[in-house]
Amino acid sequence: MALETVLGHYRIIREIARSNDVVYEAVDTRINRRVAIKELLMPAGATDAVRQDRIARFKREARAAGSLTHPNIVTIFETEEENGRYFIVMEYLEGDNLRQKMDREGALPPEEAVRIATQVLDGLAHAHSRGVIHRDIKPENVHILPTGLVKITDFGIARLKHEPNLTMDGQIFGTPSYMSPEQVQGGAIDERSDLFSVGVILFEMLAGYKPFQGDSVITITYNIVHTEPHSPPSIPTPLEWVIRKALRKSPAERFSSAEEMKQVLQNALEQLKAPPVIATPMGSPPPYSAPTPYPAPTGGYPAPYPTQIPAPSYPYPAPGAPTQIPAPYPTPRSTSAAPAPYLPPPPPKPVLSPATRQFLGTLLGVMLIGGAILGVVILGVLSAIRAYQGYQLQQIDEKIAARAKEAEKLYGQGRYLEAAQIYDELYRNAQSNKWKEEFRRNTASALTMYGNQLLEARRYEEAMQAYQHALQYAPLPEAYAGMAAVEQQRGNREGALNHWASAAQHSTGAQAQQYQRNAARIQIAIGDEAYQRNDLRTALKAWQTAVELAPGSAEAKEAQRKFEQALQELLKR
Numbered sequence: 001m002a003l004e005t006v007l008g009h010y011r012i013i014r015e016i017a018r019s020n021d022v023v024y025e026a027v028d029t030r031i032n033r034r035v036a037i038k039e040l041l042m043p044a045g046a047t048d049a050v051r052q053d054r055i056a057r058f059k060r061e062a063r064a065a066g067s068l069t070h071p072n073i074v075t076i077f078e079t080e081e082e083n084g085r086y087f088i089v090m091e092y093l094e095g096d097n098l099r100q101k102m103d104r105e106g107a108l109p110p111e112e113a114v115r116i117a118t119q120v121l122d123g124l125a126h127a128h129s130r131g132v133i134h135r136d137i138k139p140e141n142v143h144i145l146p147t148g149l150v151k152i153t154d155f156g157i158a159r160l161k162h163e164p165n166l167t168m169d170g171q172i173f174g175t176p177s178y179m180s181p182e183q184v185q186g187g188a189i190d191e192r193s194d195l196f197s198v199g200v201i202l203f204e205m206l207a208g209y210k211p212f213q214g215d216s217v218i219t220i221t222y223n224i225v226h227t228e229p230h231s232p233p234s235i236p237t238p239l240e241w242v243i244r245k246a247l248r249k250s251p252a253e254r255f256s257s258a259e260e261m262k263q264v265l266q267n268a269l270e271q272l273k274a275p276p277v278i279a280t281p282m283g284s285p286p287p288y289s290a291p292t293p294y295p296a297p298t299g300g301y302p303a304p305y306p307t308q309i310p311a312p313s314y315p316y317p318a319p320g321a322p323t324q325i326p327a328p329y330p331t332p333r334s335t336s337a338a339p340a341p342y343l344p345p346p347p348p349k350p351v352l353s354p355a356t357r358q359f360l361g362t363l364l365g366v367m368l369i370g371g372a373i374l375g376v377v378i379l380g381v382l383s384a385i386r387a388y389q390g391y392q393l394q395q396i397d398e399k400i401a402a403r404a405k406e407a408e409k410l411y412g413q414g415r416y417l418e419a420a421q422i423y424d425e426l427y428r429n430a431q432s433n434k435w436k437e438e439f440r441r442n443t444a445s446a447l448t449m450y451g452n453q454l455l456e457a458r459r460y461e462e463a464m465q466a467y468q469h470a471l472q473y474a475p476l477p478e479a480y481a482g483m484a485a486v487e488q489q490r491g492n493r494e495g496a497l498n499h500w501a502s503a504a505q506h507s508t509g510a511q512a513q514q515y516q517r518n519a520a521r522i523q524i525a526i527g528d529e530a531y532q533r534n535d536l537r538t539a540l541k542a543w544q545t546a547v548e549l550a551p552g553s554a555e556a557k558e559a560q561r562k563f564e565q566a567l568q569e570l571l572k573r
Helices: 048-066 098-105 110-129 191-207 217-226 237-246 258-273 354-370 373-412 416-429 433-456 460-471 477-490 493-505 509-532 536-549 554-572
Strands: 010-018 021-028 033-040 076-082 085-091 142-144 150-152
Touching: 010 033, 033 048, 048 076, 048 085, 098 142, 098 191, 110 142, 110 150, 110 191, 110 237, 110 258, 191 237, 191 258, 237 258, 237 433, 373 416, 373 433, 416 433, 433 460, 433 477, 460 477, 477 493, 477 509, 493 509, 509 536, 509 554, 536 554
Parallel strands: none
Antiparallel strands: 010 021, 021 033, 033 085, 076 085, 142 150
C-alpha cells in the first residue's frame, strides 16, 4: 500500500515500523497533536475468515490497551475505521525501545535493570488488575523515554480474561525466547506468564544475553520447557534469586503477582545499594566516591558486598548466644517457628519377597509348559508394581517441591539460617544433578546472607564461620567480600586484601571492579600511615600496589598522585 499523506483527520509524517501491521508518525490536524498511528495490514490473498479474525484481534487490542490508564502503559487516544481501513491512534513516544538500548550498551548495571523491570511490573500490575494479560512482553515492547519513564507497548496478542479467548487450544502466539513454558505448549495462561517474560528480560539486561538459546525455534522452546539457565557471574546473588523464582517452570512456583515480584525485586536492589557501613582503618572516610551502581555510603569504605540485610521478621539471637551453622548433616533449630525436619522416606522394601519370587518362579515354569496366557498375567503384575514405584517417586518429588517452596518463603522473610538448613537437606537428598546444583548454590546464598546479618549485628566470629561454610558449597564473591569486611573490622588488613582479591577473582564487570577498588583503598590507607611515619619507601610501595590493583579508577589516580609527590620528596633528600 502506498503511503498516503492523510488518514481521516490525521496527516501522516513518516512510517516508523512495519511487521504484521504498520506504524506511522502523524499529526492530529484538529488539535495539532503529534501521535503514532498503528494501521491493520491484511496479508496478501487472505481469505474472508482470516480477514475477520485479524479484524477481531485488532479491535481486541484497541479495547485491551484503551481500557488501561497508567504512566507505564502507552496511552490510546482512539480507534477508527475509514473506508475499510482500521487504525489505532496512540501517544507518540520519543526515545528507544529496550532492544535498541541493549544493542547499543550491552548488559545494564543492576540498578538500571531493576529500575526498568519495576516500571514494567507496575504497568503489568495495572493491566492484570483490569483483566488484561499482555502475552508478548519482550524488549521490543518496552519503550524507554528520554526521561527514563518506561512504557509497555503493543497489546496485539493480549488476552482479556472477561472475554472469550480468540486463541484456539494448541495455538501459540508470542515471541519464542520470551514465552513461558505453558505458553510454548499452547496451554492455559494467566498473569504469571507475563512475570516469566519479565524474568527473561531481567536476565538478559543483566547478563547481556538471553537465558534460553538455540539455533532454531524448536531448540529454544525445548530449553524453555525442560532446562534451567546457568548462573552468569555478572548477576548478583540477590537478583539471581528473584530471576530464578520468576523462571520456574510451574506457574504455581513463581511470584503470585506483579506487585509481589516488584516488592521482592526492590528489596534485592536495596541489598545491593545500601550495605552496612564498614569503618576505615584510619578512622576517617577516604576522599573517594564509589561508581554507580554501587555508591559509597556517607563515610567509611564503599559497599564491601552488595548484600545489606533487611530487618528480618524475627529478632536476632542475643549476643554470645550459641548459633547453629549447618553441619554436614544439619538439624533445624527446634523452635516453634522452625519448620519440622524433613525426613526422607525410608528405602523401599524389596518389591518381591522370597516367597513371592518362589511363587512367580513356579508360575513361570507353568507358563513355559502351558502357554503364554499366564505370561501375560505376570507381565501385568510386574507392570502394576512398576506403576506403584512410579507413584512413590512422584510423592517424593512433591515433598521436595513443598520443602523448596518453604525454604524460598523463609529466605524472602530474612530467615536465612533456616532456609539454608532446608536447602542443604534438599541438596544432599537430590537425585538429579540439575537440582543438586541449584540447591547447593541456594544453600551458599542463604548462608552468605545469614553471615551478613551477623556482621550487621557485629558478631564477627560467627559471621566469619557462616561465610566460610557458604564457600564450602559455592565460591560466591559475596561470601569472600563478607570475610574481607570482617577482617577489616578486626584490623587485619592482610586478610582483608586477600579476601577482596578472591571476591574480584570470582566476579566480573562492575562488581569485580568494586572489589578491586576496595583492596586499593586499603593499600592507600597503608601508604598514608607510612607517609605519616615518614617511611616514604613503604608508602611508595603501598601506593604503587593500589595503582596496580584498580587501574584507571579514582583510587588509582589518587594513589598515583601521592606516589609522585612522595617520590619527589624522596629524590630531594
